[in-house]
Amino acid sequence: MRVTFERSGGFAGLIVTTSVDTATLPATETEQLQHLVQSANFFGLPAEIPAAPQPDRFQYEITIEDGNQHHTVRVGEASVPESLRPLLNWCMEKARRG
Template sequence: MRISFERTGGFAGISKKTTVDTATLPPKEAKELPQLVEVADLFKLPEQIVSSNPQNDRFQYKLTVEDNGKQHTVTVSEAALPGTLRPLIEWLNTKGQGR
């Protein structure tokens, strides 16, 4: 499984990009990532998730997941972030800082 993750926006407007691949992760993380994708039900989420009440200086996240020949991209605003997707976003934010 491979995930390309991009966070844009925020107060400073700094963009952060990272790519995570289970083939190159330590075993514990390589097991954890697919579980987070499954809990988020990412392949069933719409391509765009936007808030009905947009707010300035909020982050926007773009995730592209590739797994077993399937690919799906989701772009979501922080204000509209589904609870099931939050753990995956937090994991990618944390793991992506050191990459």
């Protein structure tokens, strides 16, 4: 499974990106990631989650490729579904640690 993550916007306007390939992850982290993707029902989410835009909030784009499945979700910070939040936090933590 490959995950590509981007957080943009915010007052600072920084673009934070990270890519994760489970082929290079320790088994425990792969398991953790698979669990987060499942509980977010990621492949069942709409490609664009609409929101009334609020100035200076973050914007997320996350793409996951897994076998023959391939899906991209774009969502603004103010309308992130609760089920997706842990996956975004996990990706953000990965991006921080480089």
